[in-house]
Amino acid sequence: MPASAAIPAEQLRLSVAPMMDWTDTHCRVFHRLLAPHARLYSEMVHANAVIHGDRARLLALDPVEHPVALQLGGSEPALLAQAARFGAEHGFDEINLNCGCPSDRVQAGRFGACLMREPALVADSVAAMIEASPVPVTVKCRLGVDDDHEWTHFLRFIDTIADAGCRMFVVHARNAWLKGLSPKENREVPPLRYDWAYQLKRERPALQIIVNGGIADAAEATAHLDHVDGAMLGRAAYHTPYLLHQLDVAWFGGPLRSRAALLGAFRPHVEAQLARGVFLKHITRHLLGLFSGQPGGRAFRQILSEGAHKPGADWSLVEHALSLTEREPITS
Numbered sequence: 001m002p003a004s005a006a007i008p009a010e011q012l013r014l015s016v017a018p019m020m021d022w023t024d025t026h027c028r029v030f031h032r033l034l035a036p037h038a039r040l041y042s043e044m045v046h047a048n049a050v051i052h053g054d055r056a057r058l059l060a061l062d063p064v065e066h067p068v069a070l071q072l073g074g075s076e077p078a079l080l081a082q083a084a085r086f087g088a089e090h091g092f093d094e095i096n097l098n099c100g101c102p103s104d105r106v107q108a109g110r111f112g113a114c115l116m117r118e119p120a121l122v123a124d125s126v127a128a129m130i131e132a133s134p135v136p137v138t139v140k141c142r143l144g145v146d147d148d149h150e151w152t153h154f155l156r157f158i159d160t161i162a163d164a165g166c167r168m169f170v171v172h173a174r175n176a177w178l179k180g181l182s183p184k185e186n187r188e189v190p191p192l193r194y195d196w197a198y199q200l201k202r203e204r205p206a207l208q209i210i211v212n213g214g215i216a217d218a219a220e221a222t223a224h225l226d227h228v229d230g231a232m233l234g235r236a237a238y239h240t241p242y243l244l245h246q247l248d249v250a251w252f253g254g255p256l257r258s259r260a261a262l263l264g265a266f267r268p269h270v271e272a273q274l275a276r277g278v279f280l281k282h283i284t285r286h287l288l289g290l291f292s293g294q295p296g297g298r299a300f301r302q303i304l305s306e307g308a309h310k311p312g313a314d315w316s317l318v319e320h321a322l323s324l325t326e327r328e329p330i331t332s
Contacts, residue, residue: 006225006226007225007229007230011208011229011230012225012229012230012251012252013039013168013208013210013229013230013231013232014035014037014038014039014221014230014231014233014244014247014248014251014252015038015039015040015041015170015210015212015230015231015232015233016028016031016035016038016039016040016041016232016233016234016237016238016244017041017212017232017233017234017237018041018042018043018044018069018071018096018098018140019043019234019235019238020043020044021043022043022238022286023040023041023042023043023238024042024043024060025060025061025062025065026269026273026278026282026283026286027238027286028040028042028062028065028068029062029064029065029266029269030241030266030269030286030287031237031241031244032064032065033262033265033266034241034242034244034245034248034262035244035245035247035248036248036252036254037248037251037252038244038248039067039068039069039094040065040067040068040069041068041069041070041071041096042059042068042069042070042071042092043071044071044072044073044098044101045058045059045070045071045072045073045083046072046073046074046111047072047073047074047076047079047080047082047083048074048079050072050082050083050086050087051079051082051083051086055086055090059086059087059090059092061090061091061092062269063091064269066091066093067093067094068092068093068094069092069093069094069095069096069138070084070087070090070092070094070095070096071096071097071098071140072084072087072095072096072097072098072129073098073101073111073112074097074111074125075110075111075115075118075121075125076125077121077124077125077127077128077129078128080097080125080128080129081125081128081129081131081132081133082132084129084132084133084137085132085133087133087135088133088134088135092135093135093136094135094136094137094138095129095133095135095136095137095138096137096138096139096140096170097122097125097126097129097137097138097139097140098111098112098140099112099113099115099116099122099139099140099141099142100112100113100116100140100141100142100172100176101113101176101183102142102176102177102178102183102186103183112176113141113142113145113176113178114145114178116141116142116144116145116157116176117145119156119157119160119161120160122139122157122160122161122164123160123161123163123164124164126139126161126164126165126166127164127165130164130165130166136167136168137165137166138166138167138168138169138170139161139166139168139169139170140169140170140172140212141157141158141169141170141171141172142171142172142174142175142176143171143172143173143174143175143193143196144175144176145175145176145177145178146175146176146177146178146179148175149175151196151199154196154200155200155203158200158204158207159204162204162207167206167207167208168207168208168209168210169200169207169208169209169210170210170211170212170232171196171197171200171209171210171211171212172212172213173192173193173194173196173197173211173212173213173214174190174191174192174193174213174214175190176190177189177190187213187214187234187235188214192213192214194211194213194224194227197209197211197227197228198227198228201227201228201229208229208230209228209229210228210229210230210231210232211224211227211228211230211231211232212231212232212233212234215231215232215233215234215236216236217236217243218243218246218247218250221233221247222247222250222251225251233247238286238289239289239292240289240292240293241286241287241289241290242259242262242290242292245257245262259290259291259294259325260322260325262290263287263290263318263322266287267315267318269283270283270284270315270318271314271315274314274315279308279309279313280308280309280313280314280317281308281309281313283308284304284308284317284318285304285308287304287318288300288301288304288305289301291325294325294326295325295326296324296325296326297325299321299324299325300321300322300324300325301321303317303320303321303324304317304318304321307320307321
């Protein structure tokens, strides 16, 4: 029986986290092949960039990516509403507001994790986004900021946003420290408290709660389903992408395909992008971990890392890298 049996099918959520400089459209197309049922997320884009920037580039979306969410940054309700409308018009299936990023740049712009100190502003923003967008609006947040470890403060934040109409929260189950830690350290140093996400689901069962943060393997991701509605994986899904495929099969069913078969299915996208003038390096950088921990995995990564940037690099380089792994034939 799939691990998802205890959760309604429409509520169970396997997600890949929005990751700056990583989860671009090429990454998402690859992840969609690995996990047909997963919810994919864009990199965070500031509302101002969506409104005034190159939307064709910033909101680039391949039809095969669906369902996919656009994550927005910002703190001005009117601008977030306008950006949310543009995102929906470009075909995104969900608009997600970032209330968890702790970087200095984000703090300077009064958005990301520092918004957890302003639940009323977040509620106003979410309400405006919901009014402007025909697709669901969700929130990704932390447990708190700096030394605020009060459960009642966290619950008040969630309740205030839920009262504005938000029905789904992705909870990165640790605090954000806005001073003294780098963004990387903020993903590792503040202690994880999954029990807060679990308690939130118990106390607010009508909300859809997805847990995020530090999830490293399939067993850990699946164990969360005893308490919440799903799991969002970040670096584990990116650095060991076959894990994403294994989870999708375990939770939703379907055949377990070989790494080589999945790579072969990615070939049409690669060749179509090469024909458009995209350099191979911009695509294959997302493939480097596919054979992580497997015989030939290091050679696979090395060949792509060293060769994909060279002029004229094409699919034959991928085939060469694949030939150095111990694998099954490419079949669907």
